Amino acid sequence: MSSADIQLRDVRKVYYKDRIEIPVLEQLNLHIGEGEFVALMGPSGSGKSTLLHLIGGLDGPTAGSVRVGSARLEQMTERELTSWRSRHVGFIFQMYHLVPVLTAAQNIELPLLLFKMSASQRRERVTTVLSVVGLADRMNHRPNQLSGGQEQRVAIARAIVTDPDIILADEPTGDLDAKTSEEILTLLNLLNSEFGKTILVVTHDPRAAAHAKRTLHLDKGKLDREETNGLRESAVSDS
Amino acid sequence: MLMQNLRRNPLRSALTAVAFALPMAVFVAAISFVVALDRMAKANEKALRLGVHHKTSFTNLLPQGMRRKIEALDPDRRRLTAVCGMRWFGGRVPNTPNDVHSMAADVDSFPAMYSEIKLSPEVTAAWERERRAALVGAELAEEYRWKLGDRMVLESIIPPYPRLEFIVIKIMTESRETRSFYFRRDYLEESLASARDGNPAGVHIFWVKCASAGALHSLQKDIDALFANTPDETKSEDENSFVANFTQALGDIPGLMQAMALVVVFIVAMVAGNTMMMSFRERIRELAVFKAIGFQSGRVFFIVLAESVMLALIGSLIGIAPTALLLTLTPARLRSMGPMDALEISPLAVVISLLIALLVGIGAGFWPAYQAMRLRTVDALRRIA
Numbered sequence: 229m230s231s232a233d234i235q236l237r238d239v240r241k242v243y244y245k246d247r248i249e250i251p252v253l254e255q256l257n258l259h260i261g262e263g264e265f266v267a268l269m270g271p272s273g274s275g276k277s278t279l280l281h282l283i284g285g286l287d288g289p290t291a292g293s294v295r296v297g298s299a300r301l302e303q304m305t306e307r308e309l310t311s312w313r314s315r316h317v318g319f320i321f322q323m324y325h326l327v328p329v330l331t332a333a334q335n336i337e338l339p340l341l342l343f344k345m346s347a348s349q350r351r352e353r354v355t356t357v358l359s360v361v362g363l364a365d366r367m368n369h370r371p372n373q374l375s376g377g378q379e380q381r382v383a384i385a386r387a388i389v390t391d392p393d394i395i396l397a398d399e400p401t402g403d404l405d406a407k408t409s410e411e412i413l414t415l416l417n418l419l420n421s422e423f424g425k426t427i428l429v430v431t432h433d434p435r436a437a438a439h440a441k442r443t444l445h446l447d448k449g450k451l452d453r454e455e456t457n458g459l460r461e462s463a464v465s466d467s
Numbered sequence: 468m469l470m471q472n473l474r475r476n477p478l479r480s481a482l483t484a485v486a487f488a489l490p491m492a493v494f495v496a497a498i499s500f501v502v503a504l505d506r507m508a509k510a511n512e513k514a515l516r517l518g519v520h521h522k523t524s525f526t527n528l529l530p531q532g533m534r535r536k537i538e539a540l541d542p543d544r545r546r547l548t549a550v551c552g553m554r555w556f557g558g559r560v561p562n563t564p565n566d567v568h569s570m571a572a573d574v575d576s577f578p579a580m581y582s583e584i585k586l587s588p589e590v591t592a593a594w595e596r597e598r599r600a601a602l603v604g605a606e607l608a609e610e611y612r613w614k615l616g617d618r619m620v621l622e623s624i625i626p627p628y629p630r631l632e633f634i635v636i637k638i639m640t641e642s643r644e645t646r647s648f649y650f651r652r653d654y655l656e657e658s659l660a661s662a663r664d665g666n667p668a669g670v671h672i673f674w675v676k677c678a679s680a681g682a683l684h685s686l687q688k689d690i691d692a693l694f695a696n697t698p699d700e701t702k703s704e705d706e707n708s709f710v711a712n713f714t715q716a717l718g719d720i721p722g723l724m725q726a727m728a729l730v731v732v733f734i735v736a737m738v739a740g741n742t743m744m745m746s747f748r749e750r751i752r753e754l755a756v757f758k759a760i761g762f763q764s765g766r767v768f769f770i771v772l773a774e775s776v777m778l779a780l781i782g783s784l785i786g787i788a789p790t791a792l793l794l795t796l797t798p799a800r801l802r803s804m805g806p807m808d809a810l811e812i813s814p815l816a817v818v819i820s821l822l823i824a825l826l827v828g829i830g831a832g833f834w835p836a837y838q839a840m841r842l843r844t845v846d847a848l849r850r851i852a
């Protein structure tokens with residue numbers, strides 16, 4: 229199994245609120261191969277973000293197994309998961325969540341502070357990813373000096389600066405206009421096609437899903453159907 | 468990143484820094500005062516001087532003849548080495564409102580009594596030769612532009628308000644004496660004799676130089692016993708206790724200072740704690756993202772705590788530095804404290820203040836840091852979304 233292969237088996241996730249059990253994911257079986265670009269769609273409350281969190285090691289399943297590469301996430305402690313995330317996962321959020329008092333370069337550099345690297349090595353990496361996202365001339369700008377699209381590019385740069393195996397994006401174009409959304413999705417495509425990153429995007433936007441090679445539809449915590457390159461397939465069986 | 472985070476909300480950071488700065492300025496001055504009192508007390512202990520004054524009040528005169536009786540308690544000079552009668556002159560420079568801490572002293576025993584002033588043989592000879600001789604503190608001399616050999620006049624505020632001329636024979640640079648003025652008591656008594664009109668010759672206090680701390684305690688009992696049940700009953704006390712009479716006239720100053728300092732620290736801690744909690748609440752999403760990208764909980768704890776400590780230290784330095792500079796360049800003179808030393812900034816006070824600031828920073832930042840450490844990333848991210 230490659231380091232970016234994602235496998236979920238019989239995954240169940242339940243939350244408890246005031247002792248009331250709230251099931252979010254039910255008997256979920258899923259495989260995402262290395263280098264795939266997959267979109268995850270579904271109505272609100274269908275469990276999309278929860279699935280993303282499970283794959284990203286931010287949360288653990290109530291039952292079942294979550295395997296990413298050789299790592300069995302449900303068996304790892306919080307400390308191990310945090311360390312694993314820093315090496316293997318890049319996150320992109322809807323609202324970018326950049327640190328407002330840091331420059332673009334400093335924001336991108338943040339994940340690198342977790343590794344034993346010299347300042348010059350970190351600077352070199354940051355410069356490289358800024359070029360990839362097309363913001364080399366904005367490195368010393370603070371977030372409030374950037375447009376929404378530019379901020380999201382910085383967030384993408386931050387997500388890829390550690391060269392993670394997988395990139396998890398939660399509504400990356402949710403706050404952007406159509407033109408800027410297209411630019412962001414094109415960039416994600418580039419990361420997938422040129423750099424071989426495995427990408428999972430949670431989205432409500434069909435245009436975003438159209439960029440993905442495969443779209444998974446969740447409903448009420450279950451995988452409802454799957455589409456490949458726009459072709460609709462039959463409802464997914466739980467096998 | 469820590470410094471940049473303080474610039475996140477510059478106004479709030481500035482106001483919190485000021486909230487630290489002002490109380491810490493007061494705190495460092497208060498602790499300096501307590502340290503100055505302690506330093507003076509230690510110096511007094513070293514000087515081994517016993518003050519003998521009237522039991523009713525140190526403003527009542529004691530007959531000068533009592534000196535011989537005190538000296539007779541130890542003819543072999545094993546316990547006491549000198550006795551010096553001193554009388555308060557209450558001098559004032561004419562046409563000024565400023566009092567001068569001026570004392571008339573027995574000419575023969577003053578040099579031995581105040582050996583720390585270190586009178587050279589020439590100055591001692593001048594003291595003995597010139598009845599108008601005056602020993603003037605360096606600060607006093609600077610204030611009135613008096614130099615060696617200058618003549619000046621002081622007038623007393625005590626009836627019959629004698630007005631005397633003096634000649635400066637020494638400028639005293641010892642730290643405790645920089646605002647003192649000593650002259651010969653026989654010169655004062657001569658002037659009072661001509662205008663005596665019932666004024667007795669006498670002293671306000673006999674200072675007894677003791678050979679040891681043990682001798683001081685035993686002489687204290689013996690002298691008071693000697694004059695018990697006489698019209699001139701005495702109260703003998705060591706120099707620290709005597710000085711304390713002045714400071715305690717205003718209440719328990721050191722105790723008040725320390726209590727005030729603690730209250731100040733407590734208030735600052737509350738303000739800082741509130742600020743840090745507000746800052747934490749604003750940064751929940753950011754801290755959740757830190758954890759999401761791989762920052763361990765312990766590191767997140769440290770980031771939040773370090774910010775609090777930095778704010779506390781910066782604010783404190785803003786308060787301590789100007790206070791230290793001000794008191795170093797213009798040491799405060801506590802005129803109403805009697806023979807109290809000047810209030811100067813104490814390095815110990817600065818260190819204590821910074822340590823207190825560090826502790827306040829840790830105390831104020833601990834709870835938000837702990838909350839940050841325990842923050843469930845998923846819940847916080849869900850809140851963000």
